[in-house]
Amino acid sequence: xxxxxxxxxxxxLMALLSPLLHDADIARYVPDIALVACLYIGLTxxxxxxxxxxxxxxxxxxxxxxxxxxxxxxxxxxxxVLASHRLSRRLVLRGPVGAMFLAFSTSxxxxxxxxxxxxxxxxxxxxxxxxxxxxxxxxLPQALVTAPFGAIVFWLFDRLDxxxxxxxxxxxx
Amino acid sequence: xxxxxxxHRKSLTTVLGIALPLFLLYVHGRSPRKxxxxxxxxxxxxxxxxxxxxxVLSGISDLWNGYIALVDVAExxxxxxxxxxxxxxxxxxxxxxxxxxxxxxxxxxxKRKRRDIRTVSAHIIxxxxxxxxxxxxxxxxxxxxSDIAEGMPVVNGLGLVGRVVRVSGEYAEVMLAVDAxxxxxxxxxxxxxxxxxxxxxxxxxxxARMSYLHRAEPLEVGDLLVTSGHDKVFPPGLYVGTIRSLExxxxxxxxxxxxTPSVNLAGLEEVQIVIGVVDEPxxxxxxxxxxxxxxxxxxxxxxxxxxxxxxGAPGPGARPPGAQPSPASPPTPQRRGGP
Numbered sequence: 001x002x003x004x005x006x007x008x009x010x011x012x013l014m015a016l017l018s019p020l021l022h023d024a025d026i027a028r029y030v031p032d033i034a035l036v037a038c039l040y041i042g043l044t045x046x047x048x049x050x051x052x053x054x055x056x057x058x059x060x061x062x063x064x065x066x067x068x069x070x071x072x073x074x075x076x077x078x079x080x081v082l083a084s085h086r087l088s089r090r091l092v093l094r095g096p097v098g099a100m101f102l103a104f105s106t107s108x109x110x111x112x113x114x115x116x117x118x119x120x121x122x123x124x125x126x127x128x129x130x131x132x133x134x135x136x137x138x139x140l141p142q143a144l145v146t147a148p149f150g151a152i153v154f155w156l157f158d159r160l161d162x163x164x165x166x167x168x169x170x171x172x173x
Numbered sequence: 174x175x176x177x178x179x180x181h182r183k184s185l186t187t188v189l190g191i192a193l194p195l196f197l198l199y200v201h202g203r204s205p206r207k208x209x210x211x212x213x214x215x216x217x218x219x220x221x222x223x224x225x226x227x228x229v230l231s232g233i234s235d236l237w238n239g240y241i242a243l244v245d246v247a248e249x250x251x252x253x254x255x256x257x258x259x260x261x262x263x264x265x266x267x268x269x270x271x272x273x274x275x276x277x278x279x280x281x282x283x284k285r286k287r288r289d290i291r292t293v294s295a296h297i298i299x300x301x302x303x304x305x306x307x308x309x310x311x312x313x314x315x316x317x318x319s320d321i322a323e324g325m326p327v328v329n330g331l332g333l334v335g336r337v338v339r340v341s342g343e344y345a346e347v348m349l350a351v352d353a354x355x356x357x358x359x360x361x362x363x364x365x366x367x368x369x370x371x372x373x374x375x376x377x378x379x380x381a382r383m384s385y386l387h388r389a390e391p392l393e394v395g396d397l398l399v400t401s402g403h404d405k406v407f408p409p410g411l412y413v414g415t416i417r418s419l420e421x422x423x424x425x426x427x428x429x430x431x432x433t434p435s436v437n438l439a440g441l442e443e444v445q446i447v448i449g450v451v452d453e454p455x456x457x458x459x460x461x462x463x464x465x466x467x468x469x470x471x472x473x474x475x476x477x478x479x480x481x482x483x484x485g486a487p488g489p490g491a492r493p494p495g496a497q498p499s500p501a502s503p504p505t506p507q508r509r510g511g512p
Contacts, residue, residue, distance in 0.1 A: 060215075070201040071198030078194060123203055
């Protein structure tokens with residue numbers, strides 16, 4: 001139930017975000033909502049469930065991201081979940097600043113992972129020599145745009161968790 | 174087997190979670206390839222939702238921008254109205270300036286072509302109108318101080334306007350060529366027909382009539398009439414009008430035709446008053462025109478005394494125009510045609 005709610009919320013956020021940013025005329029860099037959702041799931045869910053949810057969210061992201069090779073978003077989602085799950089054992093994350101910092105740093109890291117995976121698996125990625133350059137150029141702005149959404153999505157999922165479960169712990173507050 | 178799976182559940186899930194996307198990535202990363210069933214399914218799931226989201230947000234945006242966020246609209250509307258009024262005023266001024274420019278160019282062209290006549294420029298400062306809006310006579314801002322005298326011809330770039338009938342200080346009054354008291358000796362350009370053009374003082378429109386005795390050549394609608402100079406009042410070669418209709422009627426021994434003045438009398442703004450002629454050939458005058466520079470002499474009966482040429486103007490050949498009566502144009506108009 002909780003997992004379904006999280007996936008549906010992420011799905012809706014991803015569906016709304018692109019036209020919303022387009023209307024606001026700031027659609028050049030879209031925040032990586034799927035990444036933030038996976039981070040939250042990795043921090044708050046058991047590993048098996050988190051990986052399963054990450055696969056679904058990653059697949060949906062591949063569907064929403066025009067031109068992205070299917071599997072790339074899934075792989076990044078799974079790696080994000082694994083990283084945040086590992087992180088949750090060593091680090092206690094509290095407050096919006098922590099969420100923003102986590103989203104920022106993992107966004108940078110996932111951009112690099114995306115670059116490596118694309119270079120290895122996507123045959124036409126280097127055609128025209130624009131693919132790697134685009135990823136590198138958009139890495140920092142993408143992370144900066146994603147960072148505030150880290151706090152927003154974490155807060156939203158916390159509220160959602162409070163509704164769907166009797167959880168007292170919060171990664172946000 | 175089951176125990177193995179349970180024992181290594183996390184490891185197996187992790188391996189599967191990493192390997193499955195890599196496999197999909199490998200399959201979909203090949204090029205060229207066809208769209209896979211997974212991609213089709215993804216598009217089928219995401220596209221309708223994204224389309225619906227876009228429509229909803231667009232509707233909300235339209236609602237907000239069109240009905241709610243109208244804080245500055247009234248102010249902007251007022252500013253735009255003011256801007257529009259200013260632009261309309263600018264446009265009207267520009268149109269007026271362009272029209273004035275065209276008129277002045279025509280006047281300048283006239284002066285350049287007719288170097289044989291000396292003129293004084295004047296503005297129309299008053300117009301007497303008939304009850305039907307027709308202009309009966311006009312007042313000019315040039316008078317005796319500018320060497321203007323009664324009887325002097327008044328022209329503009331398009332042709333003959335009329336003649337000065339009253340001079341007072343810095344002002345003068347002009348009787349139009351369509352006034353019933355106006356008589357002008359004319360000839361049909363390039364045709365051997367001469368006659369007189371008399372105004373009709375029609376209250377409705379600007380029409381004159383041409384009277385002639387003999388028709389050497391057949392006339393046509395649109396034939397140009399120019400001053401012949403035989404009346405010793407108007408310099409020869411000034412456009413007077415065109416034949417409007419060939420429906421001639423006989424009055425005693427004369428025939429009459431309707432004539433449309435060449436000048437748009439309703440739109441008069443600037444005119445030239447002919448104050449003298451010089452012995453210099455005209456440039457670009459109507460074809461077949463022979464300038465009779467010595468035909469205009471001052472001091473003729475029924476006209477005002479010849480004005481003194483201003484200092485520095487024309488040489489010895491300059492002569493002020495006057496009204497020398499001719500057989501075709503009586504010195505004092507007898508007909509009193511009110512509008």
